[in-house]
Amino acid sequence: MSTVLSTRPPEDDRRPGELGFRELLRWVWRQVTSMRTALILLLLLALAAIPGSIIPQTGVDSLKTSNWQSDHPKLTPVYERLGLFSVYDSAWFSAIYILLMISLVGCIVPRTFHYWRGMRAKPPAAPRNLSRLPDHAAYTTTDAPEVALERATALLKRRRYRLSVSTGSTTGDGGDSVSAERGYLREVGNLIFHLSVLVVLVGFGLGSMFGYKGGVILLVGDDFGFSNNLTQYDEFKPGSLFRADEMEPFSFKIDDFDVDWLTTGRRAGMARGFQSHLTYREGRDSPEKKYDLRVNHPLSIGDTDVFLIGHGYAPTITIKDADGNISGGPTPFLPTSQSFQSIGVVKAPDAEPTQIGLEGEFYPTVAFSDQTGSYYSLLGKPLDPMISMLVYTGDLGMDDGSSQSVYALDKSKTTMLTKKDGTPYRLDLRPGETAKLPNGLGSVTFEKAPGVDGGVQRWNKIQISQTPGKWIALTGVVMALIGLLGSLFIRPRRVWVRARRQGDGTLVEVAALDRSGGGDVSVVVDELVASLQGPQSGKQQQREDES
Structure with missing residues (x-):
């Protein structure tokens, strides 16, 4: 009794359409490295960058971010959880960026090898029926087929075509042929363009890391x-x-x-x-x-x-407390408009008997609006500079050792000075003017900087x-630019010349094809036929143009 061994593969208990682990990884890799995925990720990256250009970023302007958070106390906690105040450092933005890089590399590397092979490839053999190509011609001659092909080979070589010779036994069309191609630099341009993307990524990566x-x-x-x-x-x-x-x-x-x-x-x-x-x-x-x-x-x-x-202005403001102690100096004010109307803060943490803080605006060329009842800056040039500031006394929050922006004033433990009628006590000073503070707190002087335009220091x-x-x-x-120019302006074309015996003579067929599309190669065919015929131009010539 003989035993028959089964050659069937072991049964697969997976359901139809179910992927194994390796198949799943291969499918995921193909999806991530597809051009469609790369375009989608590029669009997502552009959309993700929009909040970074609309919402103030802590790494770009911490003061503007702090002011925005103070003006929007309800949205601030939500934005902080989403990382919208530091978009480009957030986990979700980094995830999109990394996926895009992986997708681009996965798309570019295989195409790079493809263009490398195309750049080194030999011209393809002549088609079986050259008369089917849009631009072709044929003529008869008394020369032997070998002589006609040698003349064609020499002529195309002088015109810097890459050549390949095929015999009739190889192509099965009953005649020997010469295949020629030029415009290989177009493939070089494609190769350079794809490699340039990787070079740019490496350059930006080195800059961002080091x-x-x-x-x-x-x-x-x-x-x-x-x-x-x-x-x-x-x-x-x-x-x-x-x-x-x-x-x-x-x-x-x-x-x-x-x-x-x-x-x-x-x-x-x-x-x-x-x-x-x-x-x-x-x-x-x-x-x-x-x-x-x-x-x-x-x-x-x-x-x-x-x-x-x-650039901006730094008014020199001096605060003298009740004991005669002086503090202050040039203080940068940050512009808020094209006319350089600016906001700023001056702090005197060592003032006695209480700390003094000033918060207000600087006007390079001050003007008054009857409609709004407030000052504004008419021009950015300091023709008539003025500061207008409110006064705060109390704990400025600078004694606890915590870092504090020099452009922000912690008013949580301070009291704003007011007049007897309850309106804010405001200092409106021009360069060289001094105002005394109420309750014997001291004085504030807007110093005139000598030798400076308008008497105001700059930063x-x-x-x-x-x-x-x-x-x-x-x-x-x-x-990338060089590769793109090569891809756009170099026109690759192929030319075929076939010669075979026909009756008492030799039939020579010539055809050309523009690979970039839209190019007119009929002139190339006519010039090649005329050069190949040479002194035998009076011989019978047959044109087989088809629509």
């Missing part, structure tokens, strides 16, 4: 300066792999600041252009150098760039960034 970005508000004048270390920054955002010992050792000060004001038109009195005159030093022992810092014209020191991104907002991968990213962008 670089940093910081900002500082620096007063204009020889008495103020900046040294590139962490304690000098007002705001600082390092990369995940940033090291402080890699910061460039430099320092600078702003000698002077020029503003080009508009004098005519509807926007008269607004700033049209401005530049800072810097004196900087690279390292401790390096000589001092001069540089005119302008918008979009940064100062580059090694891998670090210094940008001028804003500049300086952004300092170090992006190690910026040249890699720039190289990737240039590569």
